[in-house]
């Protein structure tokens with residue numbers, strides 16, 4: 274348990290206030306984790322006196338601001354729903370009544386019916402800096418959010434499955450998978466920091482007729498050595514080759530058909546038919562066929578793991594379409610039929626949503642197949658059984674699917690079918706987190722690029738840039754590794770800059786630039802604070818003993834006001850699940866930092882001042898690092 278020392282100091286400023294009293298009074302209020310909770314609680318108490326409105330109504334509507342010039346907290350007078358007086362008059366009246374000598378806040382300013390509250394500098398500086406330095410990597414975490422019962426930790430944590438990345442074996446790891454990986458990794462970190470029990474799951478595309486085709490290709494042209502060495506590329510090459518052959522063959526058959534020839538024989542011997550038969554062997558659990566396929570899968574996973582490690586990502590489970598049991602799918606299929614959810618149509622089974630759900634919704638959900646005419650299952654069929662199986666196995670409280678918006682319909686169909694099966698409770702726990710396209714990611718020749726190649730290109734580019742500053746370059750311990758990290762940061766920051774749903778263009782020049790809000794700039798900002806710390810050469814104890822009352826400059830106050838917002842920023846992000854919320858915050862921080870350096874010199878200042886300013890920058894260093902790690906970036910200390 275971390276001590277509440279610094280926040281206790283803040284509490285002491287307010288007469289009659291105790292930590293216990295406010296934590297009990299306001300649900301989710303934890304000043305020991307979030308300094309703003311204390312500010313909100315205190316402000317609520319003061320405003321309740323002034324307005325006569327009940328505290329529990331005021332507390333939740335005090336909101337944060339978009340920029341520091343709008344204050345630290347605001348209140349919209351109409352939100353208190355007082356009848357009989359105009360909101361702007363009320364706002365003015367309340368501002369006048371606000372105590373001149375409040376320990377934490379200055380007298381509020383009024384614009385129309387908005388009251389803006391600005392914190393006083395000294396108390397926030399003297400409480401928040403020590404708090405951040407004591408909490409370190411925990412600052413911004415809130416373990417209470419993930420508790421089943423926030424008041425009783427013994428009831429345990431809530432559990433969430435985050436399913437993300439989910440590439441298809443033997444097919445390229447395309448931009449959609451990259452986005453799913455980046456966004457999913459972030460969401461998993463976010464929930465972990467909020468105290469949830471997080472299961473990171475990768476649902477591999479590793480089943481279906483195309484895997485029969487792939488196995489055929491391997492029998493024909495496969496090379497064991499190449500498979501061991503570079504499974505992902507080798508399997509992809511085979512996959513492309515056999516698909517080309519199959520296309521040619523199909524054209525030939527079509528031509529003969531047109532010429533009036535009998536093609537029955539040809540069709541029976543075609544690659545397409547052979548692949549179907551091979552896949553049938555797999556679904557019939559033929560040992561040799563399964564062993565072969567398992568090798569492809571296992572070797573591919575080994576390679577994926579390397580790539581994920583570069584991105585700071587691990588998975589707790591590699592599930593996959595192949596893991597869904599045929600018996601289970603049969604069982605669910607029968608149940609769907611009995612409940613009238615699916616019906617036969619020319620030998621196949623489909624779900625006619627239009628019949629099941631009247632109106633627009635039913636129409637929008639279309640008529641997906643759940644069994645083909647030859648009796649085999651489909652992508653949707655597997656997802657239905659998989660979802661129920663996961664619930665059975667993990668009893669999750671929430672499950673998030675991080676999948677491209679191209680599959681919006683698929684996931685809507687899935688959740689609806691689960692609901693129609695009588696599991697509305699389970700369907701309600703599921704959420705699709707979608708995202709737009711990445712444009713311009715294929716090479717000039719139009720061929721696809723593998724993620725590893727992209728990351729290598731970007732790293733090379735960063736390496737070139739680093740070399741341009743010879744002096745600095747010489748001091749970087751592992752330039753190749755650092756260039757790799759910077760390259761990955763470039764790609765990730767570009768990906769997370771906009772709202773998830775927006776498409777964006779993959780732009781190597783823009784993402785690797787140091788101009789603007791880019792990955793390299795963010796890393797540079799972090800490395801710069803690290804270098805101040807290195808050059809100051811103060812011990813942690815010296816920094817801890819700093820006299821923080823020396824920090825009176827507006828630049829120092831503003832940095833701390835931003836630092837104090839971090840726990841709230843994380844909490845808000847849990848609602849939006851938008852990485853850009855965190856990124857926007859971090860860039861605000863870096864801008865405040867970079868404009869402060871001229872005003873708050875550390876090295877070269879008188880010793881006591883140096884200690885105090887170092888404490889400030891050390892706190893900023895911690896928060897920047899925490900934010901970057903939450904996004905999945907590896908902060909660098911030199912570059």
Ligand SMILES: NC(=[NH2+])NCCC[C@H](N)C(=O)O
Pocket residue numbers: 436439440441476477478656674676
């Ligand atoms: N449960 C799911 N369907 N998850 C998404 C899987 C994504 C799929 N492998 C694809 O690449 O399109």
